Amino acid sequence: MTTIRIVFILMSCLLLTGCWDRNELNEIALVRGIGIDILNNGQIEVSVEISVPKAPSGSGGGGESDGMAQGSGGITLPTVRTGRGVTIPDALEKLQEVIPRKIFWGHTEVIIINENLAKTGLRDKMDYFMRNPRFRLHAFVFVTKGKAKDMLGLETSLYSPSEVLTDFSEEKVMLHVTLINLLDMLNSGDAAIPMIKKVPPQKKSKPTQTIPFIKSSAVFKNDKMVGTISDKLTRGVKWIQNDIEETQVTVNSKKGEGYISMTLLRAETKLEPVIKKDGKWKMIIKARTDDDIILNESHLNLKDPQNIKIVKKALEKKLTARLQHALDKVQKDYKADVFGFGEAFHRKYPKQWKESKDHWDEIYPNLEVELDIHANVLRTGAGSAH
Numbered sequence: 001m002t003t004i005r006i007v008f009i010l011m012s013c014l015l016l017t018g019c020w021d022r023n024e025l026n027e028i029a030l031v032r033g034i035g036i037d038i039l040n041n042g043q044i045e046v047s048v049e050i051s052v053p054k055a056p057s058g059s060g061g062g063g064e065s066d067g068m069a070q071g072s073g074g075i076t077l078p079t080v081r082t083g084r085g086v087t088i089p090d091a092l093e094k095l096q097e098v099i100p101r102k103i104f105w106g107h108t109e110v111i112i113i114n115e116n117l118a119k120t121g122l123r124d125k126m127d128y129f130m131r132n133p134r135f136r137l138h139a140f141v142f143v144t145k146g147k148a149k150d151m152l153g154l155e156t157s158l159y160s161p162s163e164v165l166t167d168f169s170e171e172k173v174m175l176h177v178t179l180i181n182l183l184d185m186l187n188s189g190d191a192a193i194p195m196i197k198k199v200p201p202q203k204k205s206k207p208t209q210t211i212p213f214i215k216s217s218a219v220f221k222n223d224k225m226v227g228t229i230s231d232k233l234t235r236g237v238k239w240i241q242n243d244i245e246e247t248q249v250t251v252n253s254k255k256g257e258g259y260i261s262m263t264l265l266r267a268e269t270k271l272e273p274v275i276k277k278d279g280k281w282k283m284i285i286k287a288r289t290d291d292d293i294i295l296n297e298s299h300l301n302l303k304d305p306q307n308i309k310i311v312k313k314a315l316e317k318k319l320t321a322r323l324q325h326a327l328d329k330v331q332k333d334y335k336a337d338v339f340g341f342g343e344a345f346h347r348k349y350p351k352q353w354k355e356s357k358d359h360w361d362e363i364y365p366n367l368e369v370e371l372d373i374h375a376n377v378l379r380t381g382a383g384s385a386h
Helices: 002-019 088-097 123-131 148-152 161-171 179-188 231-240 305-333 341-348 350-366
Strands: 028-038 044-051 079-085 102-104 110-114 140-144 191-198 212-221 224-229 248-253 258-275 281-296 368-379
Touching: 028 148, 028 161, 044 088, 044 148, 079 088, 079 148, 088 102, 088 123, 110 148, 110 161, 123 179, 140 161, 140 179, 140 212, 148 161, 161 212, 179 191, 191 231, 212 231, 224 231, 224 305, 231 258, 231 281, 231 305, 248 281, 248 305, 258 305, 258 341, 281 305, 281 341, 305 350, 305 368, 341 350
Parallel strands: 028 102, 028 110, 110 140, 140 191, 281 368
Antiparallel strands: 028 044, 044 079, 191 212, 212 224, 248 258, 258 281
16 A cells, blocks of 8 residues: 555656646746836836746646737747836836736846936935845946837847847947946946937838947936946046957058058056155056057058057057047046046055045046056058058
8 A cells, every 4th residue: 555655646746747837937027127217297217128938838837928929939028017106116016016927127137227317316226226136236227318118118120128238238349337336336436327329210110110229328426427428438438447358449640641440459457546745646547458450551561660660659649549538528527537546546545545535526627647558569460561
């Protein structure tokens, strides 16, 4: 009898395994992106781009779709739902009321913030996401001039809007800022966050049939958005932040009467804070870069070492101008320390920083900055001679 009972129990367990995960799959909605807007009445509107998992056919579950379009692979196509409230937690509670499944935040890839909301201050809004263990600290953060909800609702052809923005961020051509990065920046000083806009749709396409992309950057001073910088100036900021991994630079050699393009192999930027004997503070930015020539449309024979020196000087001049323009706009105009100058002084001169940190907002805009740029051309390419 004992043997029969054991066999019976084992057979019962096998019968139970067919739908072991059905309830979990059929009870959650996966959030891929979050959009936060502020309405004219001051209320907060939180929108989410969600996908609903569906139990695979043959698992024993019917897998209702909750009225959402069914995609392949057991996941419904993304859709957008919205909740409104006086705070973000209040809006999220209202949001759950219109979603028949339990919201799961662990797959959140992006958080998009409306510009008008960003101008009121980010710290309190982002504090909720940073304190709540349900949210991913590695989700990418963006600012948009239009409604964040509209960005999540774009009808991309291959990917969801959140996936498109994640791919752009991971390429690291422009700024890439995660929640944890933003927390560090807000705690140590000011911040810069990538701004997104819509690619103009093709003719005869609906306005929503397009994709979002990273176009510029939003600059924050003391928690609030104070302005924007172009993609060109953003690259200068990335150089100073030692965040350049892949880029091409084109210079125009007057002597050679044509353009020469180079691709970056390596780049390193170091901040060297100095407190001089007279008590004045100074920042030296040392940037080093190794490059290969990938295009020569000039008349220069690049097998001649003297011509390589000409290209090298042209490259250093262009990089210096790029970094100086970024400094002029961000340091002088916006007075925002997105470069980490204050943190660099704090590390090297902790005693002096402690005495002066309360006056950093007065010191920083007038801080003397010296650019020390050194470029090295490694290879000229097989077809470089003319």
